[in-house]
Amino acid sequence: MTSQSQIRKIIHIDMDAFYASVEQLDHPELKNQPLAVGGSEKRGVVAAASYEARKFGVRSAMSGMQAKKLCPDLIFVKPRFDRYKEVSKKIRAIFNQYTDLVEPLSLDEAYLDVTLNKKGNPSATLIAQEIRAQIFNELNLKASAGISINKFVAKIASDFNKPNGQKTVAPEEVESFVASLDVRKFHGIGKVTAEKMYQMGIFTGVDLKNQSLATLEDHFGKSGVRFYELSRGIDHNPVIPDRIRKSLAAEHTFENNLASEIYMLEQLKGITTEVSKRLKNQNTAGKTITLKIKYSDFNIQTRSKTLDDYTLNYDVIYQTVKTLLLSNELNNSVRLLGISISNLNNTTTPKNDNVSSQLSFKF
Structure with a gap:
């Protein structure tokens, strides 16, 4: 421990x-x-x-x-994503009143490391209560929280008393808390992996903990090491502010299926505009452009091209997706088109989380 x-x-x-x-x-x-x-x-x-x-x-x-x-x-x-972003920024401002170690996962959730915090409050539980109350008082919105010694346990705990509640898992409670969890709650264990574990007789955290490291590595490769640690409540991943974005995307589902490539190209112009705008807002550019096509039978196809240089230019992106669309025949009528840009030239470096200790610990 x-x-x-x-x-x-x-x-x-x-x-x-x-x-x-x-x-x-x-x-x-x-x-x-x-x-x-x-x-x-x-x-x-x-x-x-x-x-x-x-x-x-x-x-x-x-x-x-x-x-x-x-x-x-x-x-x-x-x-109305612009509105959600606006509100999210106000929520982030509240977080920053308590700590600069804030790692957003999306517009509506984030990790906060309050080991050493701006309020000098030794209780993470009380800080979570204050933050939730401040969000409600200032924005009239409700939030739930999970509090523990690492990101893995805190995230799972935040689901326990939803909505408008919180749960603290103190250090001495972590192992028993993890032991009772269904393995599907563990990071990296999706439907396929869970089914494989079920076939091995692994249904809960304690079942997972009873497996040897060698057994888990043999069945799950490198992920086996991660599962071995999580089953013991171990997660060393720090809270990383300014997380580097790996891709940007936009997509649109159509009211009626599109069968004409001419109509699809018209729709791609608007999607390209949105992607280009997001790249500019993030002050970044990308090399790999991917066209996503969801057909009327819900099958999904992607087509990608990696450019020689980084770009955020509308014309370059549109001409690339146009080429990708016309490069092969379509399998069916189309219900959704999307564009994503990856291989970004992020210039911001995540701050290191050097906060790892504090003598007094009060949950």
Whole structure:
């Protein structure tokens, strides 16, 4: 187990139904209504669902058609990402009042290392309560939190008392907490890996812990080492501010399937504009351009090209995706097109997390 001198205090803050909550905040008539952001009852995918909609089984990444079947009274609204970013910045400003060691995972969640914090508060639990209360008082939005000695445990803990709650897993509780978890809760264990573990008789954290390092490496390669550590509540990954972005993307799902490449090229112009804008906003450029095509049968195809030089130029990106689109025949009519730029020339270097110890530890 982690020694006293190495213990960190990590908070994972997760906004509750963030996109839907912002919509309900800005449009009071939507309050307490089953709401889906994104998609429609005919097309598209749900990006977020209010808790009123979740009671019916509506979830993010679900098709709009399926969501409407589950909840006939479901209200669909178009996402307003500029607004969500605006609110997210205000939330980030609150985080920064407590610590500069903030690692955003998305617009609605982040890790905070408060081992040494600006408030001089020795209790990470109290800090999480203060942050959640400040978010609600200033923005009228609710957040949940997980508090523990590392990112792995803190993130899982933030789900336990949602919505509008928090859970602390103290140092002496970490191993028993991890032991009771379903292996699907572990980082890096998806559906396929979980099925493989089930076949090996590994269902919970304690089952995973009972496996030898050699056995886990033999079955899962390098990931086996990670699983071995996580089953013991060990996660040395630091909170990294200004995380380097690996790619930027934009995509669009169409109300009606497109069969004409001419219409597709027109749609790609708008998507290219959005990608170019995001690159400029992030002050970065990329070399690898990927065209994503989702067909009407939901099969997905990607086509990529790596350029000789970095670019954020609209014309270069559009001409590249145009070439990619026309390079091969399409398999079917198309319901979605997307463009992503990777191999970015990020110039910002993540700050090192040198905060690893504090004598007094109060959760």
